[in-house]
Amino acid sequence: MSSFIGPIAAMVVNVLAQIILFRGRRGTQYFGSIIQAFLLGAVTLLIGEAFFISSSAAVSERLFLALAVNLPIYLGLSYCYFNFVQLGQTSIRLRIYSEIMAHAAGVMISEIEREYDEKGLTEVRLQRLRESGDVIERDGNHFIGRTRLLHIANVIFAAKHFLLRKKSEFD
Amino acid sequence: MKIFLTSVGLFLFSFAVHLIVWRYKLPKHHIKSLLVIFAIVFCLWVFGAIIYSWGLLETVHIGLFYGSMTLSYVITYSAIEADSPTLSLIRFLAEAKGNGRTVSEVSQFMAQRPFVRARLSALALSGLIREEGSRFIAVGPQPLSFRVILGFRKLYGPISRGG
16 A cells, blocks of 8 residues: 555654744744754654554565655655745745735835845845854955855756856846 | 656656756746646646556655655755855855955945845736835735745744845
């Protein structure tokens, strides 16, 4: 029998655990709650799959299903969930839209530009990158610190060049 | 094996169709077009699966795997389509290698990339807001996707200044 219940159950555990952990800590340790909830979901999936494998006659087929199908489904859904939550946390587009929606008469462009001052946002980003160690400041100059974001940036920019034939949306 | 091969095959086929369409002409609404392509391919396959009497559970399992891959790709694509200010900044710093970049160089680089204005244009292009004189006004009811995200965000309380 085909079993797709495992990754769904694991996702339910992941989402509920993340909300409970995040709220329980009064909004602190956001990334910690994401990782811990993901691991809890993964453990749920492994337990479920182990149960199915032990009770199945076709062990190798069941093991393949668990590793090559259900695990990628869980990873994919977790990735989607992480991005969904992240969108609600940091998306400028969403914040601007919700502010415009909240005012029936609309919002002045100058007000948006003042609230979302590009220079201020750049400073916030630099500060965040310095705090995470991705950027290092030395003698007034900024350098790359940890290279993890650089690897992601290189992959994204290569994909953009391949798919859209340009290097930036501002090209 | 059947579930794995069918799901991956369907995904690769949809991806190939998406590449061909993109090479021919870039659509106006990238994400919508992507979703339509991936959905059409899946619907056509489901039609075939019904004709050839595939099991319901197997079909649902394939749908789940295919859906998971598709949504992951669409999310990743949205990061490819619109520049991330943080990743742009990281690449700009990396290009300087050992020389580094001063704050004014960073500010100048970011000033050439008006991300807020670009996001406003994207909202206007999707028909969610419109510019009227010196104001931006919301158009029509809030789409379901935004309602879900904003509703879910309430679980997290006030959010920090981000972007």
